[in-house]
Amino acid sequence: MRLLVLGGTAMLGRAVAEQAVADGHEVTCLARGVAGAVPEGVQWVQGDRDLADGLAGVTDGGRPWDAVIDVARQPGQVRRAVAALEPVSDHFVFVSTGNVYADHSGLATDESVPLLSPLDGDVMADMSVYGEAKVACEAAVLDGFGADRTLIARAGLIGGPGDASGRSGWYPWRFAHPAGAGGAVLTPDDPDLPMSIIDVRDLAAWLVRCADGGTSGVFDAFGEPDTLGGLLSAAREVAGHDGPVVPASAAWLAEHGVQEWMGEDSLPLWVSDPDLRGFGSHTGAAARAAGLRNRPVTDTLRDAAAYEEGREVSEPRRCGLRDDKERELLRLLGH
Ligand SMILES: NC(=O)c1ccc[n+]([C@@H]2O[C@H](COP(=O)([O-])OP(=O)(O)OC[C@H]3O[C@@H](n4cnc5c(N)ncnc54)[C@H](OP(=O)(O)O)[C@@H]3O)[C@@H](O)[C@H]2O)c1
Known part of the structure; x- marks a missing residue:
């Protein structure tokens, strides 16, 4: 082609x-x-x-x-x-x-x-x-x-190597480098929030195959349906984290200046607005039927974390919490 x-x-x-x-x-x-x-x-x-x-x-x-x-x-x-x-x-x-x-x-x-x-x-x-x-x-x-x-x-949310937004790399990187005492990591307390990540390489491979095959149509191209809790577990597995995971409610996080999704002092893969609850929950079933293949999300998170390790973060990260901020928040929560 x-x-x-x-x-x-x-x-x-x-x-x-x-x-x-x-x-x-x-x-x-x-x-x-x-x-x-x-x-x-x-x-x-x-x-x-x-x-x-x-x-x-x-x-x-x-x-x-x-x-x-x-x-x-x-x-x-x-x-x-x-x-x-x-x-x-x-x-x-x-x-x-x-x-x-x-x-x-x-x-x-x-x-x-x-x-x-x-x-x-x-x-x-x-x-x-x-x-x-x-x-x-x-x-x-x-x-x-x-x-x-x-x-x-x-x-849907695209992740993996090259994710300069840091959204897919944040948790696996953070679990590998916890800021809190005893390895504690702060997370939003919403494990059932639907959320998925499509690996950039899976999306790219599918787009190229569709271009080559002349596939037409309108498709949601999402990762395998998952939840925030599932993605956090996968991120811990990738990082080998066995320290405490400290969940905090949306109200508490907002009160303490933590933003949702991305930006300075934020926790990614998370939105609290009920009107946005389905944002990460599109099934992507039609694209899968048309040949999209999603690799295990652990592979995506592992490679996103490796990308985080390898890049110079000379300016404020585009998501996540500074060590001192997260340490202080964890201290307030008793960790
Ligand atoms: N990131 C996510 O989670 C997410 C989620 C859903 C959908 N998407 C979509 O996925 C796509 C991501 O694309 P991407 O990663 O390749 O990144 P991108 O940052 O959206 O890429 C923009 C590309 O367009 C080029 N470009 C920008 N302005 C141009 C101009 N005036 N003339 C010529 N080229 C120009 C840029 O190259 P130069 O600057 O070198 O010209 C760059 O290669 C986008 O369509 C985005 O909307 C992203």
């Missing part, structure tokens, strides 16, 4: 390009080169998708693309890509997100949940309208390529 990846310099796009090269495909990535470098074995075309002619380097080659895989979140970038590439490409795979859904209160849901309204305009100003922007991107691809030539993959 002659594959064009729009992206390829950040976590998922890079994994897609790497996988496609490993599978023997001819891979070109278009990106500015700001987020990082493309993997070895791909052809990099430098281009800025915010410019009207930013895709010229991949549309003027004369030979068509068998498939395009796009990770963009800006509707204008996607509209321009669809207009420029539809005449020269067979198939378009768009990486979307579970944030497109308008309702996250239901549990074990599928692709039938209603969507947010699409964002007006070409530019998502900030992440508060991320879901709306992705809805607009999805619509642009479906309008341009038609349902038979489009695959929309609505990813």
Whole structure:
């Protein structure tokens, strides 16, 4: 397959390009080169998708693309890509997100949940309208390529190696490096919260296979359904942790300045709003029926932790608690 990846310099796009090269495909990535470098074995075309002619380097080659895989979140970038590439490409795979859904209160849901309204305009100003922007991107691809030539993959939380957000790496790293006395680790007290992580390599492998096979449709692409408690147990297993696990209620954590999901002084893989309880609970069954294979989550957490160990954290982590903060909170809880 002659594959064009729009992206390829950040976590998922890079994994897609790497996988496609490993599978023997001819891979070109278009990106500015700001987020990082493309993997070895791909052809990099430098281009800025915010410019009207930013895709010229991949549309003027004369030979068509068998498939395009796009990770963009800006509707204008996607509209321009669809207009420029539809005449020269067979198939378009768009990486979307579970944030497109308008309702996250239901549990074990599928692709039938209603969507947010699409964002007006070409530019998502900030992440508060991320879901709306992705809805607009999805619509642009479906309008341009038609349902038979489009695959929309609505990813759940993506984890594993390269997860610079730290969300998948936090707990296995923390259990390996507890801040509290006697190895104590602070966690949210909500073990039954549905939550899952899709391994970046599993998602990449599936996207490449779908691109190669011309698979079309709209799919939730999530990890195996799990819970916060299950993920914490897996993280402890990976880290070999046998110290105390100290659960604290959402109200107590909020009172003591701990944020949910991510950000400074946060605990990830956790949201307390009942209206968001189903956010991590999409089953992803249709994608699995279409060939998505999820590796054991322990593998994902082990490799996310190894990535955490290996990277320089010179600026504040994007999630998790500072040692001194967590130690103080644990002390208040009697540990
Ligand atoms: N992380 C999660 O848990 C999660 C969950 C659900 C869905 N998703 C979706 O999964 C995908 C993740 O993609 P990713 O890991 O590859 O990371 P990303 O950070 O979303 O990647 C953005 C890519 O687009 C390129 N790009 C940005 N602006 C550009 C421009 N003006 N012109 C050309 N290229 C541009 C970047 O390269 P340069 O900066 O080098 O140009 C980079 O390769 C996204 O679609 C995201 O919405 C993520």
